[in-house]
Amino acid sequence: MSELANAGTLRVGNCSGFYGDRLSAMREMLEGGELDVLTGDYLAELTMLILGRDRMADPSAGYARTFLAQLRDCLRLALDRGVRIVANAGGVNPAGLVAAIRELGPAKVALVRGDDLTARAGALGLGSPLGAHAYLGAFGIARALAGGADIVVTGRVTDASLVVGPAIAHFGWGRTDLDALAGATVAGHVIECGTQATGGNYPFFTEIADLVRPGFPIAELHPDGSSVITKHPGTAGAVTVGTVTAQLVYEVDDARYAGPDVTTRLDTVSLRQAGPDRVEITGVRGEAPPPDLKVSCTSIGGYRNEMTVVLTGLDIEAKADLFRRQFEDARGKAEPAEVTWHLARVDTVDAPTQQRASALLTVVARDADEKVAGRAFTNPAVEVALASYPGFFSTTPPGRAHPYGVFTAGYVPQGVVAHEVVHDDGTVEPVGPPALTLALEPLPGPAPGPAPGDPGPVVRLPLGTIAGARSGDKGGNANVGLWVRDDAAYPWLAALITEDTVRELLPEAAALPVRITRLPGIRAVNVVIEGLLGQGVAYQARFDPQAKGLGEWLRSRHVDIPVSLLPVPEEHP
Structure with a gap:
């Protein structure tokens, strides 16, 4: 070196x-x-x-x-x-x-x-995935x-x-x-x-x-x-x-x-x-690792098809209802295993452009049978084109179904994996597992302290006015890490972010388990929303399948922020 x-x-x-x-x-x-x-x-x-x-x-x-x-x-x-x-x-x-x-x-x-444990997946209790990698x-x-x-x-x-x-x-x-x-x-x-x-x-x-x-x-x-x-x-x-x-x-x-x-x-x-x-x-401290290794198991879950239609101007909800009823009627007996609908009201009143007057209605079908998710989904969408709501058009023509992936996490004892190094000269050196392990126990950090006393005047502003966030995916779970940059703001953030608050600010999480971890050393609060991403990113359970923008959505939600915590505007001569 x-x-x-x-x-x-x-x-x-x-x-x-x-x-x-x-x-x-x-x-x-x-x-x-x-x-x-x-x-x-x-x-x-x-x-x-x-x-x-x-x-x-x-x-x-x-x-x-x-x-x-x-x-x-x-x-x-x-x-x-x-x-x-x-x-x-x-x-x-x-x-x-x-x-x-x-x-x-x-x-x-x-x-x-x-x-690579793929060939041994069945014997290790991992099922029959396309790939199983520890x-x-x-x-x-x-x-x-x-x-x-x-x-x-x-x-x-x-x-x-x-x-x-x-x-x-x-x-x-x-x-x-x-x-x-x-x-x-x-x-x-x-x-x-x-x-x-x-x-x-x-x-x-x-x-x-x-x-x-x-x-x-x-x-x-x-x-x-x-x-x-x-x-x-x-x-x-x-x-x-x-x-x-x-x-x-x-x-x-x-x-x-x-x-x-x-x-x-x-x-x-x-x-x-x-x-x-x-x-x-x-200052970082370490503990003995867990006795098991995590295994990434990936599989083809079936076939997926999607179509988005544009609803413009007046009567958006009624237009969406009409298309949905027509689509389901035209589909007849060809019923995919899963059909989901999502209406995105991105339209504005008295819009100055057509795009800003439009909402998006998306229908997604999933099925183990490519034909059911394909023609049985595509044909009805085409058939109703001239018989539906006024101004009907779609963002793209309906097409073929495509396979979608599913991620699951498995676990195997560290000792069952043949961890090896093949050196440049061809010699093989085994790498044994750790001799000391420790079962993993959840650690959510300290409970929030007592709610701060009278914080004085508050103003309703986006959470991101004073809090940063970074979000992402862990299998089917979504993670949002929040933090503030001043010591004075952390007790407020730690008390604000609870399971109930997360469900209120992010309604998509209303029926899902939410876990909170507080990390006062870095003035952070971590949020895990279990199951928000369905069966992982390849499953595409939501508009943002990897939850990359979830933190920014949370930052945009309005909360009561004490005026004393707000940044002081810079003075200019």
Whole structure:
């Protein structure tokens, strides 16, 4: 590794937060400044389904081809600079990716394998999914780097493991160095989604001077597991306590962030602005990991069809009712297993444009039979076109049904997974499970303190006036992390956000279980809404299937905010 590593600091950068991220990012990171390791996260629940289907059609496929294109451009540069690359771009065919990389040039390539449990799924009680992939930990990556690999290719590992593995290899941590492992896990979680840590998807984005092409993040890791999050000098975006908090609360469950190697206590994280574009992470504590590994199980759930018709001007509700009754009558006996309707009243009164006078009515059908979700859905929609409400037209013509995916989470004992490293010379090194595990117990954090006394005058404004939010998906559940930037505002936020308040502000959650976790150390409250996303992103249960905009919807809802907590307007001479 570089001289920086020998000085006690390990600089780990990220050049990909998902399959499809900025193609030039690998070169930008390699040329932009000093690095020891460059990571890339290419996998998500939906990506595993896409790659699984790719491999069904072509056995040589199943990995992130964009990563191979990046290496084709940058491999020589990485080798010359002594930067080692760790990526989960192997997807469902990591061995295929390793073979393809070896055709590019003389680099030492190691493979981390054992995540693919598809052939054993039935025997392990996971059913018969299209793919079953366990989330492996970081020690296989560490062994690969210790063995001299220039490039480490993995299949399904936890996202943070891409950073934790290099730290283990560099600092020599063992299984019992739980606090250090937890600290590196937090750093890995912060940089895993690329530019989401440097201002991307940031709720206070108007405060960032240049967000056109934000730089990718870097974690400077120290021997005790503490870190500094930064980016290359001169790149756009920003690294602040706010941008780091936003990513820290992204797609988490409660105060215990479970992983294969350590359970990280998010309620122990401390953040500090340590300089321009430098945020220090300290104090993180770790506990023994759970005895089971999470398994991503992806399947084809059936076939899906969708049509959206436009309702313009007057009598919107009556027009929607007429089309629905006509559509159901024309469908006759061809009854899909599931039909849902959604009317989006995006119209305005006395609108100055036709688009602003229009509402959208969407009908979605799902069925195990492609024909039932196809022609039996499409034909009725066409038949009523000239016999329906005035001004009838659709956003797109009705078409064929398409298969949809279903994600479920399974669990298997850590010891049943054959976690292995295949080194560049072909030798295979097994990676045993942790000797010490601890059953995972929910940790919602402290209860809110007593409601603040008389807060004085209040004003009804959007919650986002003072609170940030970041939201996302975890299988069929949606997560919204909320935070405030001033200590004085946190008791108010902690008391405001309850299960009942969430259901009131987000009516879609009214009948669903809601879980609240309070993280006072970072002035945050995490909300999990169970089942909001149905059977996962590929199921497309709602308008925003990954809940990416859910946090912004919540921020837009009006609440009573004490005037004393509002930002003081800047005075201008």
